[in-house]
Amino acid sequence: MGSEPTSGPLDSRLATRLAELRTEQDWSLDDLARRTNVSRSTLSRLERAEISPTAALLSKLCAAYGRTMSQLLAEVESEPPQLVPASRQSVWRDDASGFTRRSVSPPHPGLRGELVEGTLQPGADITYDGPPPIPGLEQHIWLLAGALEVTTGGTTHTVNTGDCLRFRLWAPSRFRCTSPTPARYALLVVLP
Template identity: 75%
Template structure:
């Protein structure tokens, strides 16, 4: 993720299907609310040109940018991504798990157990490369969303509100999301964790 692409341009590889569907869904959400690009730019503090290129799948959103858009549209990032993925079967083989890369920030997200009709929980695997530092400054799309983070490998610092928690392999941090959060890979190896999200 993070690379620019223009579908159909000579010599340029078109964006992956999931990125094209994500761009179309973001445009639909804005249209459903009757917002102009200028109005969305005001609500997210993201430039109009960036939003326009994003909705045309010319650029890919970073995790931080996608978080701002999810806050504006009042939905968890996982739910937005689920809306552009095919309906998952009950058994999700590893080869069928959707993977999203945010290359600039060094973040990889694997949808291990994607949202499914009739189920309230989902499981995500996150990996941060050494030195990665991601701050989610926007208000959470769903205030009070329950999250459980189990560190599988590496060292990870997670800040919720004004409190920083350092996790080592096997540690689990659980909280309800009310405000900004920050994820930092503080060790020499990638930090890999499992995230359980319980939807309201």
């Protein structure tokens, strides 16, 4: 489920925050394993920063904790400033699935929107098979390069360079790069 450790400071802070969230819920590792359908040993290794989570694993944990991935990642970052220089934007990689996520404008308490840059390598295919972390989450995907196939609510959309797809997330979703070059997109996320 997870990839080998990258031992970066973000991974360590993420591991600590995931352990804190489980403790705040008063859940054992077995409780969390049942809620996420992720093995107890994987969860334990994740909380000890022995492995880095995949995008699919983080999605399952976010659903269990009622958070978007951006919210969770923002919780392990320091308070975001109004101006976020490119060199300071948080980047998270799931090398196993070929997904890179840059928090261009990280979430901030009191604000409902955020901007994310996503890149899927050719052939990358990510399925978020659980319920969305926040039902009704509004998303706008503007494809900057490549081609992408996005499935939400049982409907598959072919998104080409320059196209914008918008939807509310109520069900499992799937993102697949269908081009021979990376699919790079801007994702606007708006809380309901």
